[in-house]
Amino acid sequence: MFKSLIAGILLGIVAGAAAIYFVPVVDLARERSIIDVTPNGGNREVFHANIPDDRILIGVPDQAEPLPRGLEWPRDELFANSRTELFKIRNANDVVVGVASRIAASGPDGGIVEWVLHLPARGSGYILMRPKAAEETFRSGDLRSGTREFAGLVGSATERWVATAGGDAGPAGRLELSTRFVGTLEDES
Amino acid sequence: MSRNVLALAAGVFFGLVIVAVAVFYNPFVSQQELSPLAVTDNEVVHLSYSVAATDALVYTNNGESQIAPHPPRVAQLWEPTVLDTTVSVNVLKDSRGRVAGLGVKFASDSDETSILDGKALINSVWHIYLPQRGSLSIQQTENYWRYIQDIVFPAYRSSGDNWRGNWLQTISDGPGPLGLGWAAGGSGEFAGIDTSAVEALSAKAYTIDLGPVAMTGELSIEMPPAKPGTSGEPQ
Known part of the structure; x- marks a missing residue:
């Protein structure tokens, strides 16, 4: 019986160590990246947020109907000229692949429009837009930095609003973010 | 037999x-307890926020985690790809306790988590806007191993299902050297800078039901020295 106990302890130690080593603690769900290769233009990947369904937050002071309901946005003068939004982000197959923040602010120096994309299984990207929209149809900008899959990439992005039939709840449509990122030679070496 | x-x-x-x-x-x-930026000669921008979900402007997750989303009607991240992700929007305060701006924090469990190596990892990214200073993003990996060891596990062992004490720990664990996170400036005085950042947690109370109750997050961002001719002084 004593030998069985010792054998069991050794078996338990081996089994436990093997389980900890081989069984992943975190197993993130992944979606296939849907990327077009454009002629002389790098890799194009389009993300979008369906509005209003994918909007998590509209952060502006004194909203009549705050989103989310119950939000108490600070009335500090500091935030008077800024707008912070959160979205779920979808790929071209309309599947949620991540979350994103968009901060826009106006100021004497022209203001800012910025995105941070966070795709849990792939990495994050920080995109700086030029505040002024081109022909009032789209706004363009550049990837400032990225992590993991987006680390070491350079490229541009454009955002545009694609309207669909709206309802009583306000404007409906798609906020589209089209990215064109490419690796650098430095990254490949 | x-x-x-x-x-x-x-x-x-x-x-x-x-x-x-x-x-x-x-x-x-x-895991190093103190920030490597504690010994830098450069200026360091300090920002702090309350980690308690109810103190955040918005906190959301998959809706089934220990910490409840706030406000309760906020959209939850139930889709498979974002199931292990939390998003919080926090008011950031400067080192004098004055409101300095807003920080959006995205955090996801990392598939590089390794129990054998004592790494309970989270990939996080901050989107920070300080109206009077500018904007930036901080990207880092965080290690919560010591947090689990020192706070969460003792709370579960406690008959009152809580933990109280004084605990300070750097949670940044890369991707930079010495466990530093990366910060990329976007606008204002941060425009164009690439620098290091560290996040630490200062905890006083934690409960099984609510998670962090009295806990402060502290962000430290190293400002690179001004290049000659950019300080506005006559040359």
């Missing part, structure tokens, strides 16, 4: 317990 089977089963159980205890109290696992 049956006694041998029982002894074998008891042995396996003890073996598993031994592994669990050895891994949890692994003496070879270390």
Whole structure:
């Protein structure tokens, strides 16, 4: 019986160590990246947020109907000229692949429009837009930095609003973010 | 025969317990407590925020985690790809306790988590806007191993299902050297800078029901020295 106990302890130690080593603690769900290769233009990947369904937050002071309901946005003068939004982000197959923040602010120096994309299984990207929209149809900008899959990439992005039939709840449509990122030679070496 | 089977089963159980205890109290696992930026000669921007979900402007997750989303009607991240992700929007305060701006924090469990190595990892990214200074993003990996060891586990062991004490720990664990996170400036005085950043947690109370109750997050961002001719001084 004593030998069985010792054998069991050794078996338990081996089994436990093997389980900890081989069984992943975190197993993130992944979606296939849907990327077009454009002629002389790098890799194009389009993300979008369906509005209003994918909007998590509209952060502006004194909203009549705050989103989310119950939000108490600070009335500090500091935030008077800024707008912070959160979205779920979808790929071209309309599947949620991540979350994103968009901060826009106006100021004497022209203001800012910025995105941070966070795709849990792939990495994050920080995109700086030029505040002024081109022909009032789209706004363009550049990837400032990225992590993991987006680390070491350079490229541009454009955002545009694609309207669909709206309802009583306000404007409906798609906020589209089209990215064109490419690796650098430095990254490949 | 049956006694041998029982002894074998008891042995396996003890073996598993031994592994669990050895891994949890692994003496070879270390995590630096203090920020590497504590010894820099450069200016460091300090920002702090309350980690308690109810203090955040918005906090959301999959809706089934220990910490409830706030406000309660906020959209939850139930889709498979974002199931292990939390998003919080926090008011950031400067080192004098004045409101300095807003910070959006995205955090996802990392598939590089390794229990054997004492790494309970989270990939996080901050989107920070300080109206009077500018904007930036901080990208980092965070290690919550010591947090689990020192706060979460003792709270579960406690008869009151809570933990109280004084705990300060750097949670940044890369991707930069010395466990530093990366910060990329976007606008204002941060425009164009690439620098290092560190996040630390200062905890005083934690409960099983609510998670962090009295806990402050502290962000430190190293400002690179001004280049000659950019300070506005006459040349």
